[in-house]
Amino acid sequence: MATFVLVPGAWLGAWAWEDTVRALRERGHTALPLTLTGLAERADEGGPQTDLDTHIADIAGFVERNDLRDVTLVAHSYAAAPVTGAAGRLGDRLERVMYVDSAPFTAGMCMLDLMPPQAAEQLRHQVDAAGGGWRLPMPPFEVLGLSTSLDGLDEGRRHVMRARVTPQPFGTYTQRLVDPAEIGPGVDRVLVACNDFTKLLDAGVPMLASLNQPPWRRFDLRTGHWPMLSAPAELAGILDTAVS
Template identity: 35%
Template structure:
């Protein structure tokens, strides 16, 4: 049995992994899908203090309080920033890192550094609410960036999406335990449409060639849960 911790991306919550988590549990695996502070069912905790560091701490605390070890830690999109920080702080608890169409940062980078044009566009459409700068507002049709086209999935997602504090995307990642972090095996599951914007050879060099792509939109855990689960099971069997 493997232990999976699935970390969501911007504007989402643990709910976005329902289809994948259900399949992994059916195979006998232990699965955690935390929602980061200020998002989804934790949106009532929104405050000016929420940043990348706090959301990294969310997951580190989960690992410690649930006493999770040998974890396969998965991060989608912005979640790549989070899981990299988590692995830096809790390398002894992580067995494998999986970047799910995710940011793949190095020390000193923010998500704005990694994906500047997209994030700056999101900021232009943001707003300040109760002293907190927020981006990724659901709006009337939030699916263009997430790559979801199925009407039923769109209706399922719309009431669950929540705006995300901009500070999380602007804050730079600080790594203090890089030798242990970069020693953790890693894999990349990406969308075919994002290949052109990635250095695939560099990703393969740091993951023993484990770079797989799925021809779907950015929210691949929602649009292609069977394929995502298949790759996660392959990783668990390594």
């Protein structure tokens, strides 16, 4: 059985993994969801100084403090950035890294690089206007849906998500990933692609080409960008298959 450390994307906490965690534990796995600094129940721990390095330290520290071994580290969405940074720090504690509707970052990248300059500038205005200069509130669903698949998020799930999200410390979006340590060649690499990402991979986008070949293993999941909320049992099934 595997030991999963599950890291949520922007605006989310460990709560987002609840149903997936339950399904993984029913299959006999150890499933440990993680809340990053400044979010959910740790919202009061955040501040203008909270950045990508903070979240990298959160993940590596969680694994080390709990003396976890043979870890399967799971990154959803934004968490790809800190998971990429933390993975190389874990040495032989890391057995597998899995990216859920996300992909590993390269040195020098930041989250704002993944969007057009105009969209990045709009986020900066939101932070200044509604986030005290350091927090990014989650946009309305109609805005998220312009660039991200909302498939599977019915009104009930959207209500739960909206009620529980917290603003994202914006330093985690602006700080660039600094020379992450290489993970060992024996570490298993897994990609779980949801609807929009599947289309990009199938289209042969050059910057994603390496994810379609070894050492990467790819699993497709027909749902939107938040599969732990829209298809938690199906996501758990894929995670289980990937480690079996």
